[in-house]
Amino acid sequence: MGILVVGSVALDTVTTPSGTRREMLGGSATHFSASASFFTGVRLVAVVGEDFGPEHEKPLRDRGVDLGGLQRVPGRTFRWTGEYGDDLNNPTTLETQLNVFAGFEPVLPPGWNQTQVLFLANIDPELQWKVLEQTQACELVAADTMNYWIGSKPEALRRLLPRVKVLLINDGEIRQLTGRKNVVEAADAVRDLGTAVVVVKRGEHGVAVFGAGETFAIPAFPLRKVVDPTGAGDTFAGGFLGFLARSASFESEEFRRAAVAGSVMASFQVEDFSLDRLKRLTPGEIRERYDAFRRLTAFGAYPDTL
Numbered sequence: 001m002g003i004l005v006v007g008s009v010a011l012d013t014v015t016t017p018s019g020t021r022r023e024m025l026g027g028s029a030t031h032f033s034a035s036a037s038f039f040t041g042v043r044l045v046a047v048v049g050e051d052f053g054p055e056h057e058k059p060l061r062d063r064g065v066d067l068g069g070l071q072r073v074p075g076r077t078f079r080w081t082g083e084y085g086d087d088l089n090n091p092t093t094l095e096t097q098l099n100v101f102a103g104f105e106p107v108l109p110p111g112w113n114q115t116q117v118l119f120l121a122n123i124d125p126e127l128q129w130k131v132l133e134q135t136q137a138c139e140l141v142a143a144d145t146m147n148y149w150i151g152s153k154p155e156a157l158r159r160l161l162p163r164v165k166v167l168l169i170n171d172g173e174i175r176q177l178t179g180r181k182n183v184v185e186a187a188d189a190v191r192d193l194g195t196a197v198v199v200v201k202r203g204e205h206g207v208a209v210f211g212a213g214e215t216f217a218i219p220a221f222p223l224r225k226v227v228d229p230t231g232a233g234d235t236f237a238g239g240f241l242g243f244l245a246r247s248a249s250f251e252s253e254e255f256r257r258a259a260v261a262g263s264v265m266a267s268f269q270v271e272d273f274s275l276d277r278l279k280r281l282t283p284g285e286i287r288e289r290y291d292a293f294r295r296l297t298a299f300g301a302y303p304d305t306l
């Protein structure tokens with residue numbers, strides 16, 4: 001199965017304890033596509049400005065991402081500036097410039113409305129809705145969001161939820177969205193709003209999947225050095241949905257494996273800035289780390305003798 005993604009394509013300026021990088025390729029759809037492309041074909045819908053050159057497109061083209069839905073319009077590309085202190089789970093947003101996204105009208109190229117899996121990556125929920133409305137034939141619809149949109153467009157976001165099967169969201173955001181402090185209760189509240197499966201991303205503390213008949217939780221892969229966490233959430237989503245699309249099965253066992261695949265991809269993403277780690281990542285490394293993850297989380301049954 002293929003995946004259609006709509007989301008941001010950005011130029012990010014990011015400061016982490018490892019340093020500052022300016023105007024590097026980023027955006028929710030960018031990180032998602034690069035990651036998902038290791039598992040299946042990806043079609044990207046987004047907008048960029050005149051300042052977005054062939055050098056910016058190259059990493060995505062090299063990964064075989066179909067950029068047929070990437071509009072180029074007069075103006076400046078979306079920009080995000082963020083900073084991480086010692087808490088690498090939570091960036092402080094210093095600046096968000098919507099630029100060309102402010103007037104963006106997503107239009108799917110012919111035939112793209114037949115794509116089986118749709119990912120509404122983090123972007124204005126009204127734009128997510130416009131893409132959803134154009135794709136009636138999807139077998140799996142998933143979405144992400146962030147505090148910026150939960151705060152500014154909560155109603156647009158709530159309208160989406162009954163149409164979304166899987167919501168990927170981080171723990172701070174799900175608390176903000178539902179007003180519940182307890183993550184289990186917050187996941188229940190989202191499911192009451194109509195979303196069947198809620199995937200709560202908890203940064204270095206791992207990920208929990210609520211729904212699909214059960215709850216499943218795993219830690220993050222333990223890493224000695226995290227260079228830049230930007231894009232970890234989108235990269236997780238790319239691995240998670242890419243894996244599901246590739247296996248073409250949405251059974252709960254597949255959700256478990258997909259969560260591990262997503263965590264593996266995110267663990268590579270944070271090892272370097274922008275797409276630098278994924279650019280040199282190999283399928284063999286993904287398999288190796290998946291196996292290491294299995295060993296990390298495997299344990300025997302409780303002994304009969306106790």
Ligand code: AMP
Binds near residue numbers: 027031230235
């Ligand atoms: P994450 O995976 O959560 O770390 O997402 C990081 C990416 O989100 C960055 O590359 C940013 O360009 C992008 N981003 C930041 N703020 C927004 C926003 N308000 N809307 C869409 N994308 C954003």
